[in-house]
Amino acid sequence: xxxTEQHAHAYGFTDLPALMGLxxxxxKHGPAATSTLDVLWVLYDRVLRVGPERMDDPGRDRxxxxxxxxxxAYYAVLAAKGFLPVDWLPxxxxxxxxxxxxxxxxxxxxxxxxxxxxxxxxxIAAGTALGLRAQGLxxxxxxxxxxxxxxxxxxxxxxxxFAGPAxxxxxxxxxxxxxxxxxxxxxxITARFEAAGWSALTVDGRDHxxxxxxxxxxxxxxxxxxxxxxxxxDA
Amino acid sequence: MRDRFAPVVTRLLDExxxxxxxxxxxxxxxxxxxxxxxxxxxxxxxxxxxxxxGAAAGMALTGLxxxxxxxxxxxxxxxxxxVKLDLGHQDAGAVLVSAAASFDWPAGGYTHxxxxxxxxxxxxxxxxxxxxxxxxxxxxxxxxxVAAGDDKVYVRLSLQANAWALPVDGKRFRTxxxxxxxxxxxxxxxxxxxxxxxxxxxxxxxxxxxxxPFDAAGLRRATRSAGxxxxxxxxxxxxxxxASANDALADVPHRVxxxxxxxxxxxxxxxxxxxVAAHGLDARSLRARxxxxxxxxxxxx
Numbered sequence: 001x002x003x004t005e006q007h008a009h010a011y012g013f014t015d016l017p018a019l020m021g022l023x024x025x026x027x028k029h030g031p032a033a034t035s036t037l038d039v040l041w042v043l044y045d046r047v048l049r050v051g052p053e054r055m056d057d058p059g060r061d062r063x064x065x066x067x068x069x070x071x072x073a074y075y076a077v078l079a080a081k082g083f084l085p086v087d088w089l090p091x092x093x094x095x096x097x098x099x100x101x102x103x104x105x106x107x108x109x110x111x112x113x114x115x116x117x118x119x120x121x122x123x124i125a126a127g128t129a130l131g132l133r134a135q136g137l138x139x140x141x142x143x144x145x146x147x148x149x150x151x152x153x154x155x156x157x158x159x160x161x162f163a164g165p166a167x168x169x170x171x172x173x174x175x176x177x178x179x180x181x182x183x184x185x186x187x188x189i190t191a192r193f194e195a196a197g198w199s200a201l202t203v204d205g206r207d208h209x210x211x212x213x214x215x216x217x218x219x220x221x222x223x224x225x226x227x228x229x230x231x232x233x234d235a
Numbered sequence: 236m237r238d239r240f241a242p243v244v245t246r247l248l249d250e251x252x253x254x255x256x257x258x259x260x261x262x263x264x265x266x267x268x269x270x271x272x273x274x275x276x277x278x279x280x281x282x283x284x285x286x287x288x289g290a291a292a293g294m295a296l297t298g299l300x301x302x303x304x305x306x307x308x309x310x311x312x313x314x315x316x317x318v319k320l321d322l323g324h325q326d327a328g329a330v331l332v333s334a335a336a337s338f339d340w341p342a343g344g345y346t347h348x349x350x351x352x353x354x355x356x357x358x359x360x361x362x363x364x365x366x367x368x369x370x371x372x373x374x375x376x377x378x379x380x381v382a383a384g385d386d387k388v389y390v391r392l393s394l395q396a397n398a399w400a401l402p403v404d405g406k407r408f409r410t411x412x413x414x415x416x417x418x419x420x421x422x423x424x425x426x427x428x429x430x431x432x433x434x435x436x437x438x439x440x441x442x443x444x445x446x447x448p449f450d451a452a453g454l455r456r457a458t459r460s461a462g463x464x465x466x467x468x469x470x471x472x473x474x475x476x477x478a479s480a481n482d483a484l485a486d487v488p489h490r491v492x493x494x495x496x497x498x499x500x501x502x503x504x505x506x507x508x509x510x511v512a513a514h515g516l517d518a519r520s521l522r523a524r525x526x527x528x529x530x531x532x533x534x535x536x
Contacts, residue, residue, distance in 0.1 A: 155317075
């Protein structure tokens with residue numbers, strides 16, 4: 001193990017607020033800034049078979065952050081896991097920093113797609129699953145994170161409606177639901193995924209064991225959606 | 236020339252394991268055999284054009300070379316943000332192959348016309364644009380496009396075509412006729428009409444089948460003997476390449492006339508030749524406009 005890896009592995013979940021503080025100047029963060037934090041940590045800590053040394057490995061798992069708004073939690077997790085240097089964090093959003101208010105895959109190690117405009121990650125993730133399957137790479141799993149209001153964008157529904165019937169069982173979507181959609185119905189999110197033939201579970205988005213269980217639940221022959229419910233954005 | 240698309244790409248699927256075809260229903264019937272042979276590399280996403288381009292980008296990010304096909308209006312215009320972001324911003328490559336062009340199906344009306352496709356791509360960086368003028372040229376340029384690494388390439392196929400194919404290299408304009416009183420750049424399938432229109436006029440005629448990057452050096456070379464009066468005759472929006480021609484000649488006094496499809500919606504159905512005439516792209520109209528611009532007296536058509 002190299003020194004860099006030891007350093008990276010020294011960070012735990014409780015260090016994330018301090019890492020986010022390097023970007024925001026404050027270790028206290030409201031629910032909106034941390035809505036994705038637990039989901040991202042459980043994925044990178046326990047689920048995704050990926051690491052800084054595997055970014056060129058065709059067999060790695062892919063995580064595509066579709067909801068690119070408020071990426072401090074994402075950068076903090078990537079820094080904690082050694083994908084990017086912690087000393088990049090204070091420059092967040094500045095001209096010379098690779099860390100923008102929306103991530104750019106060309107600039108940031110470990111970032112699989114650039115995002116910012118909503119509704120792009122899920123279609124690209126579906127294509128990633130297709131591309132891996134076409135090359136006989138059946139092991140890697142593809143994950144994308146979307147917001148509940150992001151699902152307003154119709155492009156998501158093109159991908160959801162396609163992926164179920166196409167049997168893209170390596171494709172996973174986690175919906176971080178902070179009740180930010182202006183027009184929504186209770187249970188509407190899982191109903192849409194299920195109607196399209198996905199496996200779908202709803203869990204407490206702050207409960208790490210529940211998230212892990214939902215992320216790793218078997219879903220043979222179907223893509224899998226996890227709705228992670230967190231505090232309402234405007235609460 | 237669209238009838239060459241599926242046979243050529245089917246052969247490329249056999250030859251190169253990186254190649255994949257992504258469709259949105261349109262064109263599926265032509266890929267039945269290819270789908271049987273390569274079930275995971277021929278993908279139909281249904282009538283979902285945002286997914287068409289987004290999925291192609293995802294496939295490219297895994298290392299494949301996606302060839303994406305539908306009508307130009309649904310390939311470039313409808314999912315334009317996917318073209319801009321999922322390909323451009325993600326730094327992913329693809330070959331977009333369109334059909335129906337500016338008015339290949341006039342009876343289908345304005346919803347199936349895309350005279351603005353090349354102009355729209357001009358707002359983006361790094362696109363190669365091929366506009367073949369004959370099915371044989373289309374075959375060559377499709378092969379060039381797929382072989383171009385991870386470049387972003389647009390191939391514009393049309394029912395309009397010239398009677399004979401010329402050699403194409405996927406880069407440069409080709410000199411077809413030499414004169415001394417101006418340069419006429421005939422794009423893709425408009426070459427035959429331009430040659431008819433300029434018969435007896437003392438102008439150089441260049442055939443352009445790869446229009447982006449614009450062959451600035453080729454145009455400059457032609458102006459040395461033919462002078463710097465330049466006429467562009469394009470099968471898409473008039474003036475699409477006027478800025479490129481101006482840039483190519485920025486350091487010399489010059490004039491540019493951009494001819495092509497008009498911006499105004501005709502609200503007419505009918506036949507291709509009727510739309511060609513309505514936009515002033517028939518030989519008689521072109522002869523009058525080119526002749527007036529270069530100062531020649533039209534002798535005959």
